[in-house]
Amino acid sequence: MRKILSGDNYVKRSGRKQLFLFFPLFLILCFCQLLTISAAAQPHSLPPGFVYLEQIIPDINLDLRYFSDNNFVGRTVEGYLAPRGILSQKSAEALKKVQEELRPFGLGLKIYDAYRPQRAVDHFIRWAKDLKDTKTKKAYYPMVNKEDLFRLGYIADKSSHSRGSTVDLTIINLNDKKEIDMGSGYDWFGLESWPDHAGILPAQRAHRLLLQTLMKKYGFVPYPQEWWHFTLKDEPFPETYFDFPVQ
Secondary structure (H helix, E strand, C coil), rough: CCCCCCCCHHHHHHHHHHHHEEEEEHHHHHHHHHHHHHHHHHCCCCCCCEEEHHHCCHHHHHHHHHHHCCCCCCCCCCEECCCCEEEEEHHHHHHHHHHHHHHCEEEEEEECCCCCCCHHHEEEEEHCCCCCCCHHHHHHHHCCCCEEEEEECCCCCCHHHHHEEEEEEEEEEEECCCCCCCCCCCCCCCCCCCCCCCCCHHHHHHHHHHHHHHHHHHHEEEEECCCEEEEEECCCCCCCCCCCCEC
């Protein structure tokens, strides 16, 4: 005759059975959580030939203006999903040499923008065509009529940034991270932003010359209307305008 379980024995055996059934489920949930954490820790996949700047220059300072409202559009620009600096590996390696030359003097580079997806350029175009939106005029283009931004070349339907080897940058003091005085702010729409503009102080001209000299030394070409804008002369993707997001 089968022995009838007492109340205490039944509870103990039932509890062990439930624990036995729960333990594999617990292990599966833990494994899934580890996979989620691992995936989040990994950088997003970039197209071949592109790198994150901090991978090549670990001490690079990033102030990516288009992943913020601190820019001429006045809001985060489309295509910027994270404050990441991305460039072609060739241009990042060249930029590393500039950083290495500045470092012994207590100076370094600050990046305002690097690779820029085409969808961001399209956002600029829509903003420029909206003549009613002038909330950033005082800060960025007080002397320029918004309807003239295309004609004067401040806004265009293509940008060398989208080819992955153009960078907007300045020089900072590594001790306090303060920018050295370049005579105008980043993305200022005016003659004061031209590298050779004569209406700035001698020290400001010297600072621009320092940046320009080092960037040229390592293969970058300056843009004649923006002291902060440089493109690698031998860029690897001269005819390709990319649109993958910055993330």
